[in-house]
Amino acid sequence: MVDYHLHTPRCCHAEGTPEEYLAEAERKGLREIGFADHFPLGLLDYIPRAQVTMNSDELEGYIGQIEALKGYSAQVDIKTGIEVDYLPGTEDKLADLLKDYRFDYVIGSIHFMEDWDFTHPVYADSYRERDLNKLYQTYFKLVWDLCRSGLFDIIGHIDVIKKFGYRPVSDLEPYWTETARVLKETDTCLELNTAGRDAPVNEFYPHKRLLEKCFQRGVPVTMGSDAHGPVQVGRYFKEAAELLKTTGYKELAVFEKRVKRSVSF
Ligand code: ZN
Ligand code: FE
Ligand code: FE
Numbered sequence: 001m002v003d004y005h006l007h008t009p010r011c012c013h014a015e016g017t018p019e020e021y022l023a024e025a026e027r028k029g030l031r032e033i034g035f036a037d038h039f040p041l042g043l044l045d046y047i048p049r050a051q052v053t054m055n056s057d058e059l060e061g062y063i064g065q066i067e068a069l070k071g072y073s074a075q076v077d078i079k080t081g082i083e084v085d086y087l088p089g090t091e092d093k094l095a096d097l098l099k100d101y102r103f104d105y106v107i108g109s110i111h112f113m114e115d116w117d118f119t120h121p122v123y124a125d126s127y128r129e130r131d132l133n134k135l136y137q138t139y140f141k142l143v144w145d146l147c148r149s150g151l152f153d154i155i156g157h158i159d160v161i162k163k164f165g166y167r168p169v170s171d172l173e174p175y176w177t178e179t180a181r182v183l184k185e186t187d188t189c190l191e192l193n194t195a196g197r198d199a200p201v202n203e204f205y206p207h208k209r210l211l212e213k214c215f216q217r218g219v220p221v222t223m224g225s226d227a228h229g230p231v232q233v234g235r236y237f238k239e240a241a242e243l244l245k246t247t248g249y250k251e252l253a254v255f256e257k258r259v260k261r262s263v264s265f
């Protein structure tokens, strides 16, 4: 199995050294891991209320540290990824920045709507004041725009808007249908992100129904624990692999220098 979503303490809300994450991956028998720490928001001229990414001057050091870890393990392949916030309007700047770095893959994630970090527990009360139907509509438009930007190899925790258990009364089926279509059309890889099992929603991202639609469309999938500490590496991966298999998936997408290929699992 492959865990492509590991953080480092540089983002200020994770703990443990990359070596400790690697040791846990070896213990759990993973064949491949990838670090995907939070890309510095400062480089996109965005300063959130709480610091949730590495500083701009830490990016080089981060890449160097992960590159140095490659070949360190006989058992586990290591990749250098990054998790970048999709912020509408920053596409050109980001395209320029990404050209300067040789990542193995780039995960695009949505954590912000306007100024609201809706994935941050401290600001979760704000869901109560929102029209959830409209909120989901806005969120999924961002998901489609993220894919259409063509900047990202993988979309991270695709339905993270459900994280705190707030759901609209409207039927989400049309969102799942359109999302699977857009992923296929834009050749964006889906991430089965297991972190949601430890969030109030207590579900993987994405919803089972979206995963099914993605499989039917032929959308490639990868796995990520979104570990912010060594013990979280590969969390719930047995359950996740079984879910993928019952859905029909026989292969996982892996990346090297932003070129995708498939491996059986
Ligand atoms: Zn994080
Ligand atoms: Fe994230
Ligand atoms: Fe993450």
Ligand code: ZN
Pocket: 083, 109, 156, 157, 226
């Ligand atoms: Zn994440």
